[in-house]
Amino acid sequence: MADKVAEAARRERETQQQMDAPAEGGPFATDPEYLAKLWAAKHAEWRRIAALLETSAKQVYDPEQDPQGVAWAQERETRRQDTLDRHTAWAKERQDAQDELRAQVWLPADTSRRLRAIAARAGLQPEQVLAQLADHVRMNDDGAMMVAPFTPHRVEGA
Structure with a gap:
């Protein structure tokens, strides 16, 4: 144990001296401040x-018998799990965003007027009507698309 304490003290001194020295290349060139804090x-x-x-009065260190070490290990595990959970949520949001389709559609004036009238009667934006229309499209075996009659409606929470 004394050897580990002495080694850590020596390295702490070395990294602190390296930080105080003029900047140059070498093993401490990447981030001497971080290395000094680590040691x-x-x-x-x-x-x-x-x-x-x-x-x-024990001769051997047992991490399970170290209340502070156990508490720190639990905190690290909690932080690690939180980080994994946040990353998983971020990855899902990113995948969902990749699956979305945003399109700009130019319609002839008469079609545009009909779409706006349908949307107004349903209390929706024209884009919302088009999205619902796309949800109802089905394709036959021969590749022809068809839409069964449906009524555009407000979606709760949207």
């Missing part, structure tokens, strides 16, 4: 574990 945290954790072993 400072590791040093503090190894000191905490050494103190825990000293107060418990």
Whole structure:
């Protein structure tokens, strides 16, 4: 345990010195501040574990017997699961967005007037009527499309 504490202290000093030195290439060139914080945290954790072993008079560290370590592990697992859940939700939203179709349709004036009149009677926007129309389209075996009679209606929550 003393070796781990000493190694962490040494690395913490080295990374801090590297941060204070003029910028140059080498192993610390990517982000010396992050590396310094990482070793400072590791040093503090190894000191905490050494103190825990000293107060418990145990020779071997058992993570299951470390209440602070168990609590931190549970917090990490909760954060990990939350991150996975958010990523899954984001991926689903992204897939749903890819499955959507947005189209701009240019209609002749007489067709456009009829569509606007139908939409107005139904209390809808013309785009909503077209979306409902598309929902009702069926294709025969020979490729012909047909739409059974339907009444455009408001969709709750839309």
